[in-house]
Amino acid sequence: MSTDEQEPSFRIASIADHALYIDFGEVIDVAVNQRVTALAKRTAEAQIAGVTGLIPTYRGLTVAYDCTRIRQSALSERLERLLGEPDAAADPVRCWELPVAYGGEHGIDLLWLADLHQLDPDEVIRLHSAVSYRVYMIGFMPGFAYLGGLDERLHTSRRESPRLKVPSGTVSIGGMQTAVASVEAPSGWNLIGRTPARSFVPSREDPFLFQAGDEIRFVPIDNEEFESLFAQPDYLPQWTWRT
Amino acid sequence: MSSFHVLNPGVLTTLQDRGRLGYEDRGVPPSGALDEMSFAIANALVGNPAGTGMLEFTLIGGQFQVGQGGCVIAVTGDMEVFIDDQPVAPYQCHVLRSDAVLKVGRALSGARGYLAVAGGFAASPVLGSVSTLMRGGLGGFAGRAIAKGDDLPLAAPSQYLPVPAQAPAQRFLPQGERQPLRVVLGPQQGHFSDAEIQRFLSESFQVSGQSDRMGYRLTGPAITHLKGFNIVSDAISTGSIQIPGSGHPIIAMHDRQTTGGYPKIATVIRADMARLGQLKPGDWLSFSEVTVEGAEDLWCERQVLLKAYLDELLMRYRRRG
Numbered sequence: 001m002s003t004d005e006q007e008p009s010f011r012i013a014s015i016a017d018h019a020l021y022i023d024f025g026e027v028i029d030v031a032v033n034q035r036v037t038a039l040a041k042r043t044a045e046a047q048i049a050g051v052t053g054l055i056p057t058y059r060g061l062t063v064a065y066d067c068t069r070i071r072q073s074a075l076s077e078r079l080e081r082l083l084g085e086p087d088a089a090a091d092p093v094r095c096w097e098l099p100v101a102y103g104g105e106h107g108i109d110l111l112w113l114a115d116l117h118q119l120d121p122d123e124v125i126r127l128h129s130a131v132s133y134r135v136y137m138i139g140f141m142p143g144f145a146y147l148g149g150l151d152e153r154l155h156t157s158r159r160e161s162p163r164l165k166v167p168s169g170t171v172s173i174g175g176m177q178t179a180v181a182s183v184e185a186p187s188g189w190n191l192i193g194r195t196p197a198r199s200f201v202p203s204r205e206d207p208f209l210f211q212a213g214d215e216i217r218f219v220p221i222d223n224e225e226f227e228s229l230f231a232q233p234d235y236l237p238q239w240t241w242r243t
Numbered sequence: 244m245s246s247f248h249v250l251n252p253g254v255l256t257t258l259q260d261r262g263r264l265g266y267e268d269r270g271v272p273p274s275g276a277l278d279e280m281s282f283a284i285a286n287a288l289v290g291n292p293a294g295t296g297m298l299e300f301t302l303i304g305g306q307f308q309v310g311q312g313g314c315v316i317a318v319t320g321d322m323e324v325f326i327d328d329q330p331v332a333p334y335q336c337h338v339l340r341s342d343a344v345l346k347v348g349r350a351l352s353g354a355r356g357y358l359a360v361a362g363g364f365a366a367s368p369v370l371g372s373v374s375t376l377m378r379g380g381l382g383g384f385a386g387r388a389i390a391k392g393d394d395l396p397l398a399a400p401s402q403y404l405p406v407p408a409q410a411p412a413q414r415f416l417p418q419g420e421r422q423p424l425r426v427v428l429g430p431q432q433g434h435f436s437d438a439e440i441q442r443f444l445s446e447s448f449q450v451s452g453q454s455d456r457m458g459y460r461l462t463g464p465a466i467t468h469l470k471g472f473n474i475v476s477d478a479i480s481t482g483s484i485q486i487p488g489s490g491h492p493i494i495a496m497h498d499r500q501t502t503g504g505y506p507k508i509a510t511v512i513r514a515d516m517a518r519l520g521q522l523k524p525g526d527w528l529s530f531s532e533v534t535v536e537g538a539e540d541l542w543c544e545r546q547v548l549l550k551a552y553l554d555e556l557l558m559r560y561r562r563r564g
Contacts, residue, residue, distance in 0.1 A: 013430035015480045016510035017538040021430045026475055040268075055267045055478040057502055062478035064267075067513075067539040068546055139476065139502030142271040142379055146476075182270070183379060200269075202369045202381060208269045 010035075010083060012076055019053075019064040020075055022083070028058050028148060028176070033136050036061050037213040038087050048078055056212045057137045058146070092241040095132065095215040098180070098195050099237065100171050101226035102128070106194035113156055113173065113190050127151045128192065129218040133178065135210050143182030143200030145210045150178045162188035169195045171218065180216070193218075196229035197237045215242065244365065245312035247395040250344070253305035257456075258364060258383040260296040263372035267501045273481065274374035274382065274497050277456065277520030278355045280417055280549060281319040285359035287556040288317035288336055288412060290400075295363040296373035298389070300356040302523060304347020305389070309339045314397055316345065320356030320521075321416055323348030335411040336361075353418035353521035362400030376498055378457065412556055415549075417517040423531040424519060426484065426509035427538055434506035435486070436469050443508055444530055448492065452524045456498040459522065465490025468506065476504040482511035482519070484530075494519065512538035514545045 011023040022039060024032045040056045043063060050070030055062040065075050102125045103110040114121040133147035140146075150173065158174045166172070166187040172179050174189035181187065182200040195218075199209040210216070221229075229235050259282070262275025276282035276299055286295050298305075304322055318324045318333040325346040331337055333356075339345055350356055366373040366384060375383025384395060432440060448463035472488045479485070483495040485505040494511060495503075496519075511519055512533060522528060533541070 014427050014510075014535045015430055016427040016482060016512045017535060017542055018480045018482060018510060018513060019478075021478070023430070023477070028475055053265055053267050055501065057477040059475050060477050062267075062480065064480070068543055071539060072535050137476065137502060138268060138270045139478075140270060140500055142266070142269060142381070144270050185378075207370065212268065 012079065014072060015062065017067045017072065019062050020072060020079060021060055021062050022079060023060040025059055028136065030134060030148065032059055033134065033148070033212075035087070039082065040212070041091065042082050042085065043079065046078070046082060048075065050075070057139065092243045093213060093215050094239050095217065095242045096210070096237055096239045097219050098197060098216050099221040099225065099229060100129070100193040100195050100218045101221055101223055102193040104223065106223070106226065107171070107192040109172075109190040110192045113154075113192060116156065117153060119153065124154065124192070125220055127154055128178070129220050132215045132217045135212055135214040135216060137212055138208070138210060141181070141183055141185045143208050143210065144185070145180045145182070145199065145216070147178045147180070147216060150176055152176075154178075156190050158188040159190065162186050163191075166191060167194060169197065169199070171195060180210070194226070195237075196226050197235065198233075209237070244399055245314050245341075245397045246310035247307040247345075247360075247397065248310065249305065249389050249391055249393040249395065250308055251306035252389045252391055252393070253300050253303050253347070255301040256298050256305050256389045257375035257377070258296050258366055258389075259299045259374045260372055261294045262374055262497065263370050263376070263382070266370055267478070270501050271370060271379075271381075272376065272497065272499050272501055274372065274376045274456075276355075276357065277497060278320070278353075278357070278417055278517040280415060280517045281355065281357050283549060283553060284334070284412070284415055284556070285317050285319040285357040287553045288319070288334065289315055289359045289361040290557075290560050291359060291361060291363060293553075295359070296366060297357050297359040297363070300347060300350070300358070302354055303349045304356055304358070306344065306346045307395075309341060309343045309345065310394070310397075311341045313338065313340045313343070315339070315361035315400075317359050318347055318356060319359075321350055321352040321414075321418070322356035323351065332411040334414055350523075353416065354523035355521055360397055362398045365396040365398040378498060413552075415552060416521075418521040420518055423529040424515045425512045425533045425538065425541070426530045427512060427535055428509045428532060429507070430510075431474065431506035432508055434468055434470060434474070435466065435508055439467050439469075440508065442466065443492075444532055447527050447529045450522050450524050450526045450528065454524055456496055458496050458499055459494040459519070461492045461494070461528075463491070466492065466508065472505055474504055474506050476502045479503045479507070480510060482513070482516055483507045484509045484511065496520070512541060514538065514541040
């Protein structure tokens, strides 16, 4: 734990002899999440022998290791040194423009959600597609992206009973978060739309579209465009670097 | 190439290797053999490169008819094995001729058994691994457990090794070890009072029927949280022991979700994961605390022992070849 008031605090915890966990705090916060992805990048660049995986989440980084190659005490010292270094200038961020067909068969909870918040459905779409979201974490299912930055007016509790099958590409709202589903899976979130982009294709050169730290902006499309893009198995959405 | 025609798939039989490593940051769990020791031994017995995919059985094996060309197999775990109705020994290489019927019966102890074929099965790796992840439909044969009527294609052995001496190898069963599962506390032990942590370490729990390759749900005493049971989601590791709202622990296994939002009271150490993988519904277990350094020493010692054992098995090929 850092004692310097100027330094944001962190905690290093053991996950048995599997991993070390650097915990930046019990919050969903863009600054905390930026520290996580910055540390993940710095740790990857350090190429520490014996480190077998880096798993960034909302509020912490898990560093998996093989104790036959590096002991946890040595790894912990290396990570503390990396944590002591000032964060480098912010790296450019990949910004995705992700087409979404909102409502109808692709977003069966849109009308209900609009009613709940006493908004016009078009206003829900406008609010949801007006901002850039940060990919805070990939988890739950292969390629499933948890996004932060949802307008407070759209915060909506999860459903009491989850649906057993929600299609791949579904865009949903759960609490203060929104998400892009990758593969068909159960979900208790509210379904507002669907993207024709496939965020996880195991056989594709890069099987995953998104990684933690990316930004996503949703672009509303109609059903016809959805069908047209969905019919192209190789379709990839556009992205640009933002510095 | 030869094949296995599935006459009876058993309860839950999947293709597994050492797992799909390095994709947890993209939401993909490692999967892989739950008892990595019995897995490694089966490959060594048939002369395969370490990490070649094989069938993992759950509680009972299955029945297979061998295709044209035959094959060489070995079964590990505490399983009954029959070739054309004749009992044969596990932990030993067997030559199966075309049309032979291989039956792997029930587990006499433990929960998992392994069937390795010289040369391995012909399955396409997904993200570097043939391990089956049923939740997600990845790897294995069509991303699912094997089913009656499937034809499982075999790959050609990379080298035609002479079949080694038929004497069975010494068994190396993780379930033979009788002591509490060893854990390191944390990373969220601060969510529990000292008294509750002591209770967790002193009580006995039972593996419930709702246990699978994703996780083992335990029944027995409920562990009470100090300050609520929701945390901001963080990573779940293999062996993580989560305490959900019910207070009944869930131990994360190889097909787990990569992230989750329950506090983790402790983590099972690596050296005890194979033994955990051999537990079945109804089995009792308890936990004891070790230090990180102690856990690391145990794993390193385990690796040295296993390597010595595997080297000894491989010597059989060299002596014959």
